[in-house]
Amino acid sequence: MKITMIGTGYVGLVSGACFADFGHDVVCVDKDAGKIAAIESGRMPIYEPGLDHLVGSNAAAGRLSFTTDLGEGVKGADAIFIAVGTPSRRGDGHADLSYVYAAAKEIAAAVDGPTVIVTKSTVPVGTGDEVERIVREARSDVEIAVVSNPEFLREGAAIGDFKRPDRVVVGTTGDQRAIDVMAQIYRPLNLNQAPVMFTGRRTAELIKYAANAFLATKITFINEMADLCEAVGAEVQDVARGIGLDNRIGSKFLHAGPGYGGSCFPKDTLALVKTGQDHDAPIRIVETVVQVNDLRKRAMGRKIVKALGGEARGKTVALLGLTFKPNTDDMRDAPSIAIVQALEDAGATIVAYDPEGMDVAAPLMPQVTMAKDAYEAAKGADALVLVTEWDAFRALDLKRLAASMNQPTLVDLRNIYPIQEAQNAGFTLSRVGGKGTEK
Structure with missing residues (x-):
């Protein structure tokens, strides 16, 4: 053909x-x-x-x-x-x-x-x-x-x-x-x-939006559950596993984090909301998903400030990962953008490293210093923040990182590192949807 x-x-x-x-x-x-x-x-x-x-x-x-x-x-x-x-x-x-x-x-x-x-x-x-x-x-x-x-x-x-x-x-x-x-x-x-599924043309157009909106809803649901877990002393990773083992729910897209971004979910959820409003069939759940996700990204900046003792002015924050997800250089609606803005508003100096996204990210965040690797980013920092779960960040030398920092505080927004491992390396840990740990 x-x-x-x-x-x-x-x-x-x-x-x-x-x-x-x-x-x-x-x-x-x-x-x-x-x-x-x-x-x-x-x-x-x-x-x-x-x-x-x-x-x-x-x-x-x-x-x-x-x-x-x-x-x-x-x-x-x-x-x-x-x-x-x-x-x-x-x-x-x-x-x-x-x-x-x-x-x-x-x-x-x-x-x-x-x-x-x-x-x-x-x-x-x-x-x-x-x-x-x-x-x-x-x-x-x-x-x-x-x-x-x-x-x-x-x-x-x-x-x-x-x-x-x-x-x-x-x-x-x-x-x-x-x-x-x-x-x-x-x-x-x-x-x-x-399976090649043949449908009506309008049905096919709606399937795409419905799929993305449903996945965005799962992400937002587990993120709100993460906030509740932090408030009551529960562990969101166990909650996610406990509900994900139910075949009716499934485990995918139940990983708590800083919110969804990228080229699809933000614009597609918003477009679906507008379509529903235009046809007098409002989709209230998706409307709420959009609002909650937008607020969450900024809230992650406040979470980092809290981990710094409530004051970020004059302190240095190192971000690991800038793209909205790993294995892409896409910065569209990435949570890192809102996080950087919140930290800059709080007076922090920011250093960052991303394996593929720094060239795209640099014009979007001109005040951020780009480092050559994770260890350079962490040197002299008061907090190290895991934003994007690149494979390169899954087995870092935590002791080396902690020793090079001014204040060994780890804010793990992807729950990559076990509490005991971070504790043994000397870090004070702040996690998403669970208890942190004192070093």
Whole structure:
């Protein structure tokens, strides 16, 4: 199959490379000539483990190519995927669909034969209807079908998620040709027995938002339970395990921490809230999730100040991890941003280290000093804060860290280190959802 991917951001580049690895002929289109040139030279615009090799090997095999010319890119395509950004619209929180609609107009002007147009971007209910209207009004002479095919990729594990998905959701209006084309595109997944779920187009659009909102709700629930655990002297990790062993609940996304961030959960929960309000079907649970999560990030800054004895002015705080999760350089809505702001407002000096995110983080937090590693960050600090659970932070030499600090205080926002281990290293420990320890 010949596939055109409009957009070489996170979703478009990973999806395009994986489709090419399945054996399809894929052309990725992006208006940013600098980005296209960088990709062709082997420099990826995002950090995703294994992506550089996947792109390079399929480009070398002739299955994957890149262009800035949309007209050339869509020629003869069996399917044209729209994988452009849908950020929160400034002012009201709705998903900004301007890039999606602009892509639809350009596709309509360039398409040269029967094709299936697929919205891969995360879009609110009804977006497919509008894409179809745009294209049909411009090109009534061409046979097209518009399909919704939401992505479910986790940053840091996107390639594995694409090739071994829990499910593939395809939303159509019942057009048999579109169903056949999408079935053929995903046929290589038959070996993994991944279910391809065909639904109505509006249903598929809503599935994506419902999935992200539910996961965000699980995260926020366990974070509120963590606060209750701290208040009553219970252990949130045991609570999470105790409820997670129930198959009806499951253990995933029950890890207490500083709140969710990233490119999906914040904007998607907000967009779902706005959709519910617009259709007079408010989703009160998700509204609360959004509010609680926003407040939690700032509260983590106060937690650090409390661990410093209630006064941060004139003190140095070392942060380990800046990205919203490990194995990515994504800083969008990362909890570290709110934490840094809260600490700066309290008068603290901040040093930080992140294995991949410092180049992206530096412009967002210009007053923060970036260190070369965890040990340099901790030197002379009054508190060491674990913000992101990178593997590189799971087996640090705690005694070395404590000995180098002005005040050996460890604030573990991910509950990575056991109390006894931190205590033996000489740390005063502050944890999430449990009792700390005195050194």
